[in-house]
Amino acid sequence: MAIAADAGTVGAMVPTLVEVVDVRQDLPDTVSFDLQMPEPFEFEPGQFTMLYAPGIGEAPISISGDPANHDVITHTVRAVGKVSQALCRLRPGDRVGVRGPYGVPWPVRVAEGGDVVLMAGGIGLAPLRPVLYHLLHHRGRYESVVLLYGARSPIDLLYNQELRAWRSRYDCEVEVTVDHGGADWHGPVGVVTKLLGRAPFDGPATTAMVCGPEIMMRFSARDLIKQEVASDRVYMSMERNMQCGVGWCGHCQFGPKILCRDGPVLPYPAIEELLTVNEI
Amino acid sequence: MTKPLLAVWKFASCDGCQLSLLDLEDELLAITENIHIANFLEASREVIAGPYDLSLVEGSVTTAHDAERIVEIREQSDFLVTIGACATSGGIQALRNWADVDEFTSLVYATPEYISTLDTSTGIAEHVTVDFELRGCPIDKGQLLELVAAFLHRRQPNIPTYSVCVECKRRGTPCVMVAHGTPCLGPVTQAGCGAICPAYNRGCYGCFGPMELPNTEALSAWWRTLGADDRALVDAYRGFNAWADEFRHAGNVAAERADGVNDE
Amino acid sequence: MSDDGNGTREIRVDYLARVEGEGRLYARVRDGELEDVEFGIFEPPRFFEAFLRGRPFTDAPDITARICGICPVAYQMSSVHAMERARRAVVDGELRTLRRLLYCGEWLESHGLHVYMLHAPDFLGYESAVHMAADHREVVEQGLRLKRAGNAIVTLLGGREVHPINVRVGGFYRAPTMHELQTLVPELEWARDAAAETARWTAQLPMPDIEIDYDFVSLRHPDEYPFNEGRIVSTSGLDIAAEEWPEHFVEEHKERSNALHAYFRSGGMFKVGPLARFALNADRLTPLAANVVAELGLSMPCRNPFQSIVVRSIEMVFAAEEALRIISEYKRPPESFVPIEPGPGVGSAATEAPRGLLWHRYELDEAGRIAEARIVPPTSQNQAVIESDVRRVLGEHLHLDDEALTWRLEQTIRNYDPCISCATHFLKVEIDRA
Amino acid sequence: MEHVLSIAGLDRLLAHLAADGFRVVGPTMREGTIVYGDVSSAADLPGGWGDEHEPGHYRLRARDDDALFGFAVGPHSWKQYLHPPTLEVLTIASLSGEPVLIEPDPPAPMAFIGVRACDISAIAVQDNVFMGGAFVDRHYATRREPTFVVAANCTDPGGTCFCVSMSTGPGAAGGFDIALTEVLEPAHHFIAWSGTDRGAAVLEALDTTEATAAQVDAARRRVAMAAESMGRQLDTDGLPEVIARNREHPRWDAVAERCLACANCTMVCPTCFCSTFEETTDLADNSVRVRRWDSCFNDEFSYMHGGPVRESTAGRYRQWLTHKLSSWWDQFGQSGCVGCGRCITWCPVGIDITAEAAAVRAEEVAGV
């Protein structure tokens, strides 16, 4: 038996145990927590880690914090099953295992010099938030920056305070819509694609990054292309069952793609046809 | 922290499934350090009143009294798990569900008037909500341990729903159907036992009940090519999980064919 | 429990603990006189004999095993022997020996369970083995390990401990290799010695001094302590073949007792089980087992029902010794079974379940399907004698308070290691007429 | 240089490898099949036995000679050693205290005896999966790297073999330390040659004679004849594209009527690599992570909260066939199928991947 601590001999599947330093209950079923990394941790927006809830198991979770912060990394998790529920029970001082970062990131370099449209649905905002941080840190490299976000209802809005802060900035455009408003909701109601019409961006000069339910991503891509965004400038982050994160378990296949390796972020033309096939 | 309370209940059954708990010879004492056996008559005369955190229910419902008892047990149980084929699908005694129970009674009892029993033997889930099912006739004690450990750690137990074949191949057993022409129910039966029967040169006889997506029709067709007639198919599906939906259906289909052909 | 102030005491145990299955005990005492005793069973009926009808004769071992999860091997053994007799097939040599080995496993497992987990707590005043483990952890661990040694045999030979899958009419689906059996040896050697210690330990447990003049019934074989074969004999001189059982015994439906009781046709009750086997076959015990008997100075026959715990322990010594002998002489047979064609016939067989004689009888039709099945398990044969023991113990212990008396009566029933699940397929269900 | 290795020489080879510290595994007979197990001499090999392969049908067949490798392939493949069906990959000791992560040590190095050419290709395919990308699977690599491969060229292929179609056999072109071709006449011997330096060193140590040109030629002819007697064929011309553009073909539903979704094909496939990870806590304070073979035929394989992506047998069968013959190319630049025929023989209901692929090709869905 080898104690899996000595660097260099550690298998790619062995997590590093790190401490939870802060926990924020974003929504009734969604929690963000910060992990104190023992060594500087570099990642690019859109990458994910395999998070390990000790004794329960692992799940792929996007890094949702600021890529400029290399000491503390943030994840945002929605409790839907065994691992995510355990992660949502974490308290400061608890330990989780981390492996990664893995996966192909959002094309923040490709997007330089043009407009950027981020479209998020529900928890899909989490993997896009690092992009927004990046864009705002390097604001000069981009023209318009637009975030369009849709949630089920006003109480389902993730990062609500931050959303407000972003909205009040002059260097980015943030629009939020909900499926079902309420008495005190004064914003738009309806699907997120409806926001596209009045968003300030120049289609042919735009790079779009979309994350949300598959159906939302398909419609978003369609409408973005209608607004003259080049289809190969539309990117989306795909999701499939993922057990290893490093390409060996086979679960995350999406037709010819192995999502943990070739994705999760993929240009729309690479998957356009696959998205129309059932059970792929 | 107080230990969670465990209760083990018995309905019509052979006791084999609850015995599996005592058959965890290496772990039994460790289990009792983590969970308080509050009501388990086969093992202890101590009975602590409910409610219970975890109830394991063995056996099927075959009397009006038991149909009431299970409702009370459900009310007292936070997490209710059925253990075994009897509790899950009525067990072997569900064969009565096809028969005239009065006739059955008179076959076995000298004074049939004194026998009060329902016409059917049914699984617990037909009467109350069940939180989890452990399959098998009997259950696999490793799965039982996994269930208890998972319960204690508040996690989902690792209980697969795929076919016996998967375990059979992991075990390295050559397929008895392909290599010997022995009919096997493995491809339509849920894993969990460790694919014991093929490892002993016999076909699986289905004691873990139907797998998640059983194609009984295709399997029946192949059995026929191996020489099994419809009667044999009826006997195979009407075994320890006869009343489980897919096996019940497959057995009925074969029975209709058998009647049509044999014309008894 | 109650005392109505008029000198009437009622003892009621609604759910008997530490027995396999669900039974109840009811006793009423008026003015110091025992008025009524009832050892009832309310385990619902499962109709095995009925649904066996029409099944192929080869199904019997798998189906009848499900009558009892504690002694499935016994059901498999009685059924395969009966079927082989019905089809006039002879299964001998290594296959016969392997069956004995399988039975050794079941006895070790079942006796280990009963002695340590179910019965010993009574003698030491614990509610259960788990409670007992708090003070006597090594004792309970030893019991569990003994039980596991028995289970290891059943698992290796049968595929799993409960409802083994490897038994078939004609033999086995797969015969173990010599090498596989060898792996059992170290633990069985330990078990043999641990069982001898168990016998010594149980012999010094405090127990009531009672002698009851039983008529014992068991198998007797010319050379062996009986498992699968032999004639049915009794202390009163009976000596018959298995198929003659119905000519000498009768099952009576006694309405108030809620059960069928087996009696001699000539009248009178009898007792099967470890004490009976010991009484009738002590001269066939293996050497170490016989030595332990001598060392303990056990009276022969042993008529104190509470001492059944000692006799079970001695049978564990025997089972481990016999298993070791079988393994040391084993040669893997070229064929794992004798092929048997379906066809008509009638066959009966009796084998020795851990709890006593288990008798099966089948009639097969032309196609080899079961036309009629009859199964008489040990607990039903012991029904009458259990009730009679309860009366006797009650009579002698009326001075005890209700709590102590209840416990003593439960213990009296547990002396029999009654397997109620077995018994119910012919037992009458209680009807609440209230 | 080619060597002539006698049967006694083969015994010496096995002994030599064992003495070098290898666990020597090769074909043995068990329960009416030829499966892999530990071997120490030629006597452990299935001398005089051949095998009969048809869809869903396998039987041993007594040969009228003493050939030691006179069969095609059995139900086992070498992946059971390199990528074990069940493997504890990590132990997390004392969960609630200061957790310690423990990885298991690799087993003793292994020598594989009698590896078929198709299986050498299959091993190369798995090498690519587990060691060819950005991350190396150390459990696989620590098994694979020291493994000594003794190939046995195929001289009697089975009724479900189609390695010629897949260009993987019947003769091994590389990927071995030593290769053998069995020759039965005039005297029973092997023509042996090395593929690596360590293979050459072992052969040198075995006291062999040099083969004559005629002997080498005779051996080659046997392999060439095997190539002529393939049980099956698969037209691979443009096949990956054909499959990829027929995702909506009616054949998928048709095969789903016969398919049991039992996963046998993926389990016996020597290249299928899929696995699942189970985390199991014991009653003490430890957790063990177990990796088990999994299959795209299993419901939970594609599970995401809410349900499986591939709910139907049709969807699952399509995933299997498409992955083997088409998308593997996209993912790994090679075929996922090596033509060993195991999935055809060991499908309990005899579904034939070559027939299914041909059917899809024959009735391509127009206009896709």
Ligand SMILES: Cc1cc2nc3c(=O)[nH]c(=O)nc-3n(C[C@H](O)[C@H](O)[C@H](O)COP(=O)(O)OP(=O)(O)OC[C@H]3O[C@@H](n4cnc5c(N)ncnc54)[C@H](O)[C@@H]3O)c2cc1C
């Ligand atoms: C690249 C990627 C990034 C993700 N980022 C986030 C994120 O930032 N926040 C967040 O809340 N969720 C994210 N998810 C989804 C998250 O991984 C799943 O919700 C989670 O795996 C569910 O696991 P569970 O054990 O809680 O659920 P269970 O329902 O108990 O699932 C059991 C197993 O199925 C698999 N599984 C189930 N659902 C999914 C799924 N949607 N995706 C992958 N595997 C699944 C996992 O292997 C899981 O262990 C991401 C998924 C992927 C693929």
Ligand code: SF4
């Ligand atoms: S499922 Fe089988 S083993 Fe379990 S109690 Fe019922 S008959 Fe016995």
Ligand code: SF4
């Ligand atoms: S023997 Fe049975 S369980 Fe095993 S692979 Fe064959 S069909 Fe499946």
Ligand code: SF4
């Ligand atoms: S065919 Fe299925 S099991 Fe095999 S490698 Fe591909 S996805 Fe995995």
